[in-house]
Amino acid sequence: MVWSSLFVFLAVVQTAFGQPALDQHAEQLLHDRLFQTNLRGPRWTGNDNQNVLTSVVATSMEIAGLTVETLNYTLFRWDPRWWSLSLKLTNGTTMGLPTTGYWPYSGDTGLKGVTAPVHDAGSYALFPNQTANAGSLDLTGLPEGGSILFFDNPSPTRNYSEPGYGLLGSSVPAQDIPELGNLTNPHWQSAKTLNWTAIKQLGVAGVVASWVNTSDENGALQFLPNDGAPGNGSLYDVPALYVGNSTGETIRKLVKNGEVESATVVLDAPSLWAPSSTVIGHLNGTAETTDSIIVYTHSDGPSIIEENGPILLLAMAEYFAAHPIHLHIDFVITTGHMSGGHLNESSWMGERPEIMQTAKAAIVCEHFGAIEWKDNFSSGEPVFEPTGRYEPMWTMVNSSSASDQLHQLYLDAFEGTPDTLRMAMVSPQVVNGKRSQWYGAGGSSVLGYSNIPTIGIIPQPDYLWAAMVDGGWSRLDVDRAVTQINVILRLIDSLDQKFVAGEL
Numbered sequence: 465m466v467w468s469s470l471f472v473f474l475a476v477v478q479t480a481f482g483q484p485a486l487d488q489h490a491e492q493l494l495h496d497r498l499f500q501t502n503l504r505g506p507r508w509t510g511n512d513n514q515n516v517l518t519s520v521v522a523t524s525m526e527i528a529g530l531t532v533e534t535l536n537y538t539l540f541r542w543d544p545r546w547w548s549l550s551l552k553l554t555n556g557t558t559m560g561l562p563t564t565g566y567w568p569y570s571g572d573t574g575l576k577g578v579t580a581p582v583h584d585a586g587s588y589a590l591f592p593n594q595t596a597n598a599g600s601l602d603l604t605g606l607p608e609g610g611s612i613l614f615f616d617n618p619s620p621t622r623n624y625s626e627p628g629y630g631l632l633g634s635s636v637p638a639q640d641i642p643e644l645g646n647l648t649n650p651h652w653q654s655a656k657t658l659n660w661t662a663i664k665q666l667g668v669a670g671v672v673a674s675w676v677n678t679s680d681e682n683g684a685l686q687f688l689p690n691d692g693a694p695g696n697g698s699l700y701d702v703p704a705l706y707v708g709n710s711t712g713e714t715i716r717k718l719v720k721n722g723e724v725e726s727a728t729v730v731l732d733a734p735s736l737w738a739p740s741s742t743v744i745g746h747l748n749g750t751a752e753t754t755d756s757i758i759v760y761t762h763s764d765g766p767s768i769i770e771e772n773g774p775i776l777l778l779a780m781a782e783y784f785a786a787h788p789i790h791l792h793i794d795f796v797i798t799t800g801h802m803s804g805g806h807l808n809e810s811s812w813m814g815e816r817p818e819i820m821q822t823a824k825a826a827i828v829c830e831h832f833g834a835i836e837w838k839d840n841f842s843s844g845e846p847v848f849e850p851t852g853r854y855e856p857m858w859t860m861v862n863s864s865s866a867s868d869q870l871h872q873l874y875l876d877a878f879e880g881t882p883d884t885l886r887m888a889m890v891s892p893q894v895v896n897g898k899r900s901q902w903y904g905a906g907g908s909s910v911l912g913y914s915n916i917p918t919i920g921i922i923p924q925p926d927y928l929w930a931a932m933v934d935g936g937w938s939r940l941d942v943d944r945a946v947t948q949i950n951v952i953l954r955l956i957d958s959l960d961q962k963f964v965a966g967e968l
C-alpha cells in the first residue's frame with residue numbers, strides 16, 4: 465500500500481516536473497511555422513526562401529531572449545530554371561522525353577540547349593563494397609565533334625548491420641528496424657561523382673544518366689549535390705540530366721537500333737552571386753560556468769522534411785528560454801549543406817572556435833516527422849508508396865567512452881514514447897583501415913570525430929533530397945515531430961541534471 469502510493473506520487477511528480485515537453489501553444493506555433501515555410505517553396509542554398517527562413521528564425525530567437533549572431537556569406541548560386549530532353553530520330557520524328565531532373569552544378573546550356581549524337585556508355589557500375597567503379601563506363605568510340613553521353617547509374621545501398629557500423633543501442637528491439645540490414649536510398653548516388661574534366665576533354669557536350677532499380681516516382685527531382693564543380697563557382701560545363709529507368713530503357717533501345725540521330729539537352733541554369741547566412745543563437749545558462757551544449761542543424765534544401773531543423777531548434781530555444789537550465793546552449797543553424805561544397809557548412813567552427821571549446825555535448829537534429837516511403841518490389845516492378853511506418857531515427861554517434869553517458873541519457877529519453885518511434889544508434893567503425901562515413905549535416909561528422917560527445921540524428925527517407933510539388937508536406941507528420949522534439953528536450957534536461965550533480 466505504502467509502496468504503491470509512493471510510486472503513484474512519484475509518477476505524478478515526474479509528469480508534472482520531470483518531463484519537459486512543448487505545450488499546446490508551442491505545438492500550434494510549430495505547425496504554423498512549418499506550414500507557412502513550406503508554402504514559400506524549397507530553400508535552395510542562397511535563395512530568397514532560405515534567407516527568409518534564417519531571418520525569421522534569427523529574429524524569433526532574439527525575441528525569445530537569445531543573443532543571436534549571423535555569419536554572412538556569398539556563394540555563386542546555380543539556379544536551374546527550365547530543363548528538357550528530346551531525341552531527333554533518323555526517320556525525321558523528334559521525340560520529347562520526360563526527365564526526372566538534373567545533375568546539380570553540371571552546367572548551363574541556356575534555353576537553346578546542346579545537340580549532339582548519343583553514345584551509350586553502359587553502366588556506371590558499383591564495386592561490391594558499394595563505391596563507384598569509375599573505370600566501368602565505356603568511353604571508346606565517342607563520336608567526333610561532340611556527343612551526348614548516356615549511361616545507367618545504379619545507386620549504392622548501405623547496410624548498417626555490417627562491421628563498418630556498430631549498433632550501440634535502439635529504442636525498440638533491433639529486429640523491429642529491418643531497414644538496418646538493407647537501407648536503400650536514392651540520394652547515396654550523389655557519392656558517385658565523375659571526373660568531369662576528363663569527360664569534357666573527350667568532347668562530351670552533355671550527359672543523360674538513368675536511374676536503375678528505382679521507380680520513376682522515387683527518382684523524380686532527386687537533387688544530388690555532394691560533389692559540386694571545383695573552384696569558386698565555375699561549372700563542370702557538361703550539362704547533365706537524369707531520366708527515369710523506363711525512359712532510360714527507351715533511349716537505350718533506340719540507340720541500339722540506330723534510330724537516333726542526335727539528342728538535345730536543355731538545362732537553362734544561370735549562376736549568380738547570392739547571400740546566405742549561418743545563424744547562431746546563444747542562450748545563457750543560470751550557472752556560473754562557460755560549459756554549454758551545441759544543438760545543430762542546417763537550413764537549406766528542397767523540402768519541409770530536409771530543412772525543417774531551424775524550426776525545430778526555434779521551438780527548443782523558446783522552450784529553454786522559458787524554462788532556463790544551468791548550462792548554456794548554442795543553437796547553430798548552418799548554411800551550405802546543399803551547395804555542392806561551394807559554401808563550407810562547417811566554416812562556423814573555424815570562425816567561432818569558442819563554441820566548440822565550451823561544448824560538453826553536441827546534438828544534431830534534422831528531418832523530424834518523416835513518414836517512410838519505399839519502392840515496393842512485390843509486383844516485380846518498383847512501386848513507390850508509403851510503408852505504413854515512420855522513417856527510423858538513424859542516430860550517428862561516436863563510440864568513445866566519453867560519450868557513453870550521452871548515449872545512455874539519449875536512450876532513456878525515449879522512455880514512454882510509442883513503439884512506432886524507432887531509433888537506432890549506429891557508430892561508424894574503422895574496417896580495413898577505412899572509417900565508414902558519418903552521415904548528417906556536414907559539421908555533424910566534424911563534431912562526431914572530435915572529442916565532444918555527439919549524437920547526430922538523421923532520419924534518411926528516400927525523398928530526403930527530392931523536390932516535391934507539395935514541398936514534402938504530405939510526408940511530414942507534425943505530431944511525430946513534436947514527439948521527437950520532446951525526446952530532445954528531455955535529453956538536454958537530463959544532461960543539465962548531470963551537470964548540476966557534477967557528473968558531466
Ligand SMILES: *[C@@H]1O[C@H](CO)[C@@H](O)[C@H](O)[C@H]1NC(C)=O
Pocket residue numbers: 534535536741
Ligand atoms: C548579415 O546579414 C543580415 C541580413 O542581411 C544583416 O541583418 C546582418 O546585419 C548581417 N550581419 C553582419 C555581421 O554583417
Ligand SMILES: *[C@@H]1O[C@H](CO)[C@@H](O)[C@H](O)[C@H]1NC(C)=O
Pocket residue numbers: 553555556557723
Ligand atoms: C519514327 O520512329 C519512332 C520510334 O521508333 C516511332 O515511334 C515513330 O512513329 C516513327 N515516325 C514515323 C513518321 O515513322
Ligand SMILES: *[C@@H]1O[C@H](CO)[C@@H](O)[C@H](O)[C@H]1NC(C)=O
Pocket residue numbers: 591592593594595898
Ligand atoms: C572498394 O572496392 C574498390 C575495388 O576493390 C577499392 O578500390 C576501394 O578502395 C574500396 N573502397 C573502400 C572504401 O573500401
Ligand SMILES: *[C@@H]1O[C@H](CO)[C@@H](O)[C@H](O)[C@H]1NC(C)=O
Pocket residue numbers: 623624625626627645646
Ligand atoms: C547486411 O549485413 C548483415 C551482416 O553482415 C547481413 O546479415 C545481411 O544479410 C546484410 N543485408 C543485405 C541486404 O545484404
Ligand SMILES: *[C@@H]1O[C@H](CO)[C@@H](O)[C@H](O)[C@H]1NC(C)=O
Pocket residue numbers: 642643644645646
Ligand atoms: C529488407 O527490407 C524489407 C522491407 O523493408 C524487409 O521486409 C526485410 O526484412 C529486410 N531484409 C533484411 C535482410 O533486413
Ligand SMILES: *[C@@H]1O[C@H](CO)[C@@H](O)[C@H](O)[C@H]1NC(C)=O
Pocket residue numbers: 659660661662665
Ligand atoms: C581528371 O581528369 C583529368 C584530365 O584527364 C586529370 O588531369 C585529373 O588528374 C583527373 N582527376 C582525378 C581526380 O582523377
Ligand SMILES: *[C@@H]1O[C@H](CO)[C@@H](O)[C@H](O)[C@H]1NC(C)=O
Pocket residue numbers: 648677841
Ligand atoms: C533492387 O532493389 C531492391 C530493394 O532495394 C533490392 O532488394 C534488390 O536486390 C535490387 N535489385 C537489383 C537488381 O539491384
Ligand SMILES: *[C@@H]1O[C@H](CO)[C@@H](O)[C@H](O)[C@H]1NC(C)=O
Pocket residue numbers: 616617674675676677678709712713716
Ligand atoms: C533499369 O533498371 C533495371 C533494374 O531494375 C536495370 O537492370 C536496367 O539496367 C535499368 N536500365 C536503365 C536504362 O537504367
Ligand SMILES: *[C@@H]1O[C@H](CO)[C@@H](O)[C@H](O)[C@H]1NC(C)=O
Pocket residue numbers: 540696697698
Ligand atoms: C573565380 O576566381 C578567379 C580567380 O580568383 C576569378 O578570376 C574569377 O572571376 C572568379 N569567378 C567568379 C565567378 O567569381
Ligand SMILES: *[C@@H]1O[C@H](CO)[C@@H](O)[C@H](O)[C@H]1NC(C)=O
Pocket residue numbers: 529530531748
Ligand atoms: C548572457 O550572459 C553574459 C555574461 O554574463 C551577459 O553579458 C549577457 O548580457 C547575457 N545575455 C543575456 C541575453 O542575458
Ligand SMILES: *[C@@H]1O[C@H](CO)[C@@H](O)[C@H](O)[C@H]1NC(C)=O
Pocket residue numbers: 808809810811812813814815
Ligand atoms: C571547412 O571549415 C572547417 C572549419 O574552419 C575546416 O576545418 C575545414 O577544413 C573546411 N573544409 C573545407 C573543405 O574547406
Ligand SMILES: *[C@@H]1O[C@H](CO)[C@@H](O)[C@H](O)[C@H]1NC(C)=O
Pocket residue numbers: 840841842843850851852
Ligand atoms: C507491397 O505491395 C504488396 C502488393 O500490393 C502489398 O501486399 C504489400 O503490403 C506491400 N508491402 C509493403 C511493405 O507495403
